[in-house]
Amino acid sequence: MTANSDIALLIAVFGAHKNNKITGRTRIQKEICVLKYKSKIPFTFEYKSYFYGPYSEELSETINTLVGVKLLKETVTATGYNSYRYDYFLTEKGKELFQKLNHDANGLINKLQKQIKTLDQLDTPDLVSYAKAVSGLDSIC
Amino acid sequence: MSSQRVHVVPDPIAGKIELPPWLVKIKEEPAVRRMLFIRQLGLKAYIDFPGAIHTRYSHALGVMYLAKKINSLLIYKMSEKNKRVIEKNLKTNEEELIAAGFLHDIAHGPFSHAVDYAMKEISGKSHEDLAEDIILNALPSDLGNWIDKNQVIKLVQGKHDYPFLSQIISGPLDIDKLDYLLRDAYHVGLKYSFDLDYFLSSYNILGDEECLNKCKLGLEDSQQAIVTTELFLVIWKSMYDLVYHVQDSRIAEKMLEKAILLNKTDSKIIDRFKDTKKFLELNDDELLNVLTNIGGKSAELVANIKAGKVYNALFDEELDQEHFQMSPEFVQGLKKTEKSNELSDKISKQFNEQHNKTEYEYICDIITSKAPSEIQIDKQDVETGEYIELRKKSSIVGAIQSRSRIKIYSDPKIKDPVQQEIINTTLKQIIEGIKI
Numbered sequence A: 001m002t003a004n005s006d007i008a009l010l011i012a013v014f015g016a017h018k019n020n021k022i023t024g025r026t027r028i029q030k031e032i033c034v035l036k037y038k039s040k041i042p043f044t045f046e047y048k049s050y051f052y053g054p055y056s057e058e059l060s061e062t063i064n065t066l067v068g069v070k071l072l073k074e075t076v077t078a079t080g081y082n083s084y085r086y087d088y089f090l091t092e093k094g095k096e097l098f099q100k101l102n103h104d105a106n107g108l109i110n111k112l113q114k115q116i117k118t119l120d121q122l123d124t125p126d127l128v129s130y131a132k133a134v135s136g137l138d139s140i141c
Numbered sequence B: 001m002s003s004q005r006v007h008v009v010p011d012p013i014a015g016k017i018e019l020p021p022w023l024v025k026i027k028e029e030p031a032v033r034r035m036l037f038i039r040q041l042g043l044k045a046y047i048d049f050p051g052a053i054h055t056r057y058s059h060a061l062g063v064m065y066l067a068k069k070i071n072s073l074l075i076y077k078m079s080e081k082n083k084r085v086i087e088k089n090l091k092t093n094e095e096e097l098i099a100a101g102f103l104h105d106i107a108h109g110p111f112s113h114a115v116d117y118a119m120k121e122i123s124g125k126s127h128e129d130l131a132e133d134i135i136l137n138a139l140p141s142d143l144g145n146w147i148d149k150n151q152v153i154k155l156v157q158g159k160h161d162y163p164f165l166s167q168i169i170s171g172p173l174d175i176d177k178l179d180y181l182l183r184d185a186y187h188v189g190l191k192y193s194f195d196l197d198y199f200l201s202s203y204n205i206l207g208d209e210e211c212l213n214k215c216k217l218g219l220e221d222s223q224q225a226i227v228t229t230e231l232f233l234v235i236w237k238s239m240y241d242l243v244y245h246v247q248d249s250r251i252a253e254k255m256l257e258k259a260i261l262l263n264k265t266d267s268k269i270i271d272r273f274k275d276t277k278k279f280l281e282l283n284d285d286e287l288l289n290v291l292t293n294i295g296g297k298s299a300e301l302v303a304n305i306k307a308g309k310v311y312n313a314l315f316d317e318e319l320d321q322e323h324f325q326m327s328p329e330f331v332q333g334l335k336k337t338e339k340s341n342e343l344s345d346k347i348s349k350q351f352n353e354q355h356n357k358t359e360y361e362y363i364c365d366i367i368t369s370k371a372p373s374e375i376q377i378d379k380q381d382v383e384t385g386e387y388i389e390l391r392k393k394s395s396i397v398g399a400i401q402s403r404s405r406i407k408i409y410s411d412p413k414i415k416d417p418v419q420q421e422i423i424n425t426t427l428k429q430i431i432e433g434i435k436i
Helices: A006-016 A025-037 A057-068 A092-101 A108-120 A124-135 B021-026 B030-037 B056-080 B084-092 B094-103 B112-123 B127-137 B149-156 B163-169 B175-188 B196-200 B223-244 B247-261 B267-274 B284-294 B296-306 B328-334 B337-354 B395-399 B420-433
Strands: A021-023 A048-050 A053-055 A072-080 A083-090 B007-011 B015-019 B203-206 B216-219 B312-318 B362-369 B376-380 B387-389 B403-410
Touching: A006 A021, A006 A025, A006 A057, A006 A083, A006 A092, A006 A108, A006 B223, A006 B395, A021 A025, A025 A053, A025 A057, A025 A108, A025 A124, A053 A124, A057 A072, A057 B223, A083 A092, A092 B395, B007 B056, B015 B021, B015 B056, B021 B094, B030 B056, B056 B084, B056 B094, B056 B163, B056 B175, B056 B196, B056 B203, B084 B094, B084 B163, B094 B149, B094 B163, B112 B127, B112 B247, B112 B267, B112 B337, B127 B149, B149 B163, B163 B175, B163 B216, B175 B196, B175 B223, B196 B223, B203 B376, B216 B223, B223 B362, B223 B395, B247 B284, B247 B296, B247 B337, B247 B362, B267 B284, B284 B296, B312 B420, B328 B337, B337 B362, B337 B403, B337 B420, B403 B420
Parallel strands: B216 B376
Antiparallel strands: A021 A083, A048 A053, A072 A083, B007 B015, B203 B216, B312 B403, B362 B403, B376 B387
């Protein structure tokens, strides 16, 4: 039987979001962290303590690669002086892959949608605190 | 202390590459220098990717570097697994493997893959076939280091007695792919993170070492191996969509192919492809000169390519049974690049005839995005004893499917090109009537 590993799971997480979009790099990092440590979604990304709590360089690199191969699109919005927010969403090609992966078969999407609905209710500082709590990884300063 | 100077060249992908003594000996041979004058990505540098000016030579160096690296890694791994026979075999064949890495593309035609089909049509030989002649006759008889040229040729042609060795040079996980994906992405400006060392550490040789002729290059059975291979295959697939099959460059390549094919019975062209000595003088610039000097439609096509004026993309449709009634042989043919080039050329000719146009005013193109070949992991099926295919373990790999599209390009000089519906009907008729 085929299994979902990191790329398939990431595509599923985006597919389970409203508009297939995640707002901000911090939210991506912390959401995947909660899904890994709390919901036991089998991501292999290794997390470590960083400036704003748990952070995975591998996840960051994978997201960049998915942007590079045009499965995800990155948009940049200025939020202040020298401050930007990076949003990510599935491209048409990404949506096509999401459909092909047929995650519904094992109920993954339902599970993700429930978790994401809960996480969406948290603002970013609360999400950061929650990710710290479930992973046991604090900020390094 | 040895007085022999170590030759090291800088490389944007590998960092530094040390040239083995045999390469220092042959690096000024015309057959080797010629690779410096063949663009790795053919016409793509002239049309869509101005940064893609890297050559077959730098790719050859990169593959050679990886051959040494993967061989050392596999030797270490086999030693750890106590597979002494394979370990010894890798050690014995190391120099041949490294030489095959460097020489695997020595017979590539000008503009790399753009002329593959025309070259085969004219000379009857693929670049892998022609490599045999070049390695045997255009390089010094003794490369040194006890390198057995015949073994090198077998490795280049994928015909070595031990498949796991051939598969290092040509196979689903070959180092050729590893180098060209990284090198091409770097030069076209496509950014992605891929940890090559991490990926290589997932490689393994599968099978009973008592039967070396059945051992294959595969992957470890680990989550790490699967995750990294998925990433590799996603990148591989995307490179076809975003670079190798990008529209205008592809059209230019088809125009070049047709500029050659228009003269396939002309001795000036035949000699250049059939006579090995003359072929070795044929690089990118020289081919354009030859075609320009021939004049007529070929010269016009070359002039338009140089001017960046490519044919118009007129029609683009998925080539599946829903749209077209294809014979099983036709469908089978689509899986092989050489055959689908032959089919599209046949369709081009019939299409122009039916619409009263001269040869190649319309050009048909068939583009197949391939699914990854069979990759096995180090886990055997309990019932069959066969190694399990990665496709059965990974949803991502399973989702990468082979698809073909058929396209029609038209000479911009055609004032009133055929309408979409008529193209569709004509193609249906032609495809149904094609007998293979």
